[in-house]
Amino acid sequence: xxxxxxxxxxxxxxxxxxxxxxxxxxxxxxxxxxxxxxxxxxxxxxxxxxxxxxxxxxxxxxxxxxxxxxxxxxxxxxxxxxxxxxxxxxxxxxxxxxxxxxxxxxxxxxxxxxxxxxxxxxxxxxxxxxxxxxxxxxxxxxxxxxxxxxxxxxxxxxxxxxxxxxxxxxxxxxxxxxxxxxxxxxxxxxxxxxxxxxxxxxxxxxxxxxxxxxxxxxxxxxxxxxxxxxxxxxxxxxxxxxxxxxxxxxxxxxxxxxxxxxxxxxxxxxxxxxxxxxxxxx
Ligand SMILES: NC(=O)c1ccc[n+]([C@@H]2O[C@H](COP(=O)([O-])OP(=O)(O)OC[C@H]3O[C@@H](n4cnc5c(N)ncnc54)[C@H](O)[C@@H]3O)[C@@H](O)[C@H]2O)c1
Numbered sequence: 001x002x003x004x005x006x007x008x009x010x011x012x013x014x015x016x017x018x019x020x021x022x023x024x025x026x027x028x029x030x031x032x033x034x035x036x037x038x039x040x041x042x043x044x045x046x047x048x049x050x051x052x053x054x055x056x057x058x059x060x061x062x063x064x065x066x067x068x069x070x071x072x073x074x075x076x077x078x079x080x081x082x083x084x085x086x087x088x089x090x091x092x093x094x095x096x097x098x099x100x101x102x103x104x105x106x107x108x109x110x111x112x113x114x115x116x117x118x119x120x121x122x123x124x125x126x127x128x129x130x131x132x133x134x135x136x137x138x139x140x141x142x143x144x145x146x147x148x149x150x151x152x153x154x155x156x157x158x159x160x161x162x163x164x165x166x167x168x169x170x171x172x173x174x175x176x177x178x179x180x181x182x183x184x185x186x187x188x189x190x191x192x193x194x195x196x197x198x199x200x201x202x203x204x205x206x207x208x209x210x211x212x213x214x215x216x217x218x219x220x221x222x223x224x225x226x227x228x229x230x231x232x233x234x235x236x237x238x239x240x241x242x243x244x245x246x247x248x249x250x251x252x253x254x255x256x257x258x259x260x261x262x263x264x265x266x267x268x269x270x271x272x273x274x275x276x277x278x279x280x281x282x
C-alpha cells in the first residue's frame with residue numbers, strides 16, 4: 001500500500017488509539033475515528049463517528065470508503081463471558097464482515113499476548129514465535145484467539161489481508177519487572193500500526209506488539225517481516241524500577257510472571273475490566 005491511506009480506526013477514544021492517532025496523522029494518513037464513547041478530544045482533521053461496532057448498519061456507513069480498518073475497540077481485560085462474546089467476538093466478526101461488504105482489502109486487528117498467555121516464559125536467550133499456538137489465559141484471551149481465527153477465515157475465504165497484532169504491555173513506561181520483557185512503548189505502537197498499513201500484501205499474519213527490549217522474550221521476527229523497526233528498550237527504566245521495588249512488592253516478578261507469558265492473567269484473580277460508566281460514578 002502507498003502512503004496517505006484512509007484509515008477507519010475503532011476504539012478511537014481508548015488509550016492505545018490516543019498513542020497512535022497523532023503519529024498516523026503525521027505520517028499522512030486520514031482517519032475516521034469510531035467509538036461508542038465521546039470523541040471530542042481528537043484533532044480537528046479527524047472525522048468522528050460515535051457508534052457501537054455491534055451496530056452493523058452504522059458500522060458499515062462509518063467504514064465505507066476506507067482503504068483499511070484498524071480495529072482496536074474491545075474489552076481489554078477479563079469480563080463476564082456474555083460481554084466478551086458480544087463486543088470482542090461478535091464485534092470483530094462485524095468488522096471483518098463490514099470490510100468484506102465494503103470491499104476494504106486490509107484489516108489490522110488488536111490481538112493480545114493473552115491469546116497465548118499460558119505459553120511458558122522461555123529460558124533466557126530464547127524467544128516465543130509470533131505464531132505460537134493460542135493458549136488463552138482468560139475469557140478475554142480466548143476472545144483474542146477467536147479474533148485471530150476470524151481473521152484467518154476472512155483472509156483464506158475472502159482474500160482480505162489481515163494483520164493481527166499480539167500486543168503485549170502498552171504503557172507510557174514499564175510499570176514492573178515483567179514489562180522489562182513485554183513493554184510496547186507508545187512510539188513503537190505507532191511504528192507497528194504504520195508498518196501494518198504499509199507492508200505490501202501481507203496476507204494473514206500474527207505479529208508480536210512489543211518494543212526492542214534487551215530482556216525481551218517475544219520474537220522480533222514477525223515484526224521485522226512487516227518492516228516494523230522498534231526503537232525503544234524498557235532497560236532504560238530498569239534501575240528506577242529496581243529502586244522502587246525495594247518498597248513496592250508489586251514491581252518484582254510474581255510466580256505467575258516467572259512461569260507464563262500472560263503473567264497475572266493466568267492466576268485465579270486476573271485483572272478485571274471496570275465499565276467506563278461505573279468508573280465515572282466512583
Ligand atoms: N493496552 C494494552 O496493553 C493492550 C494489550 C493487549 C491488547 N490490547 C488491545 O488493544 C485494544 C485497545 O486497548 P486499549 O488499552 O486502548 O483499551 P481502552 O479500553 O482504552 O480502549 C478501548 C476502546 O474501545 C471502545 N469500545 C468498547 N466497546 C465498543 C463498542 N461496542 N463499540 C465501539 N467502541 C467500543 C471503548 O469505548 C474504548 O474507547 C483492545 O482491543 C485491547 O484488547 C491492549
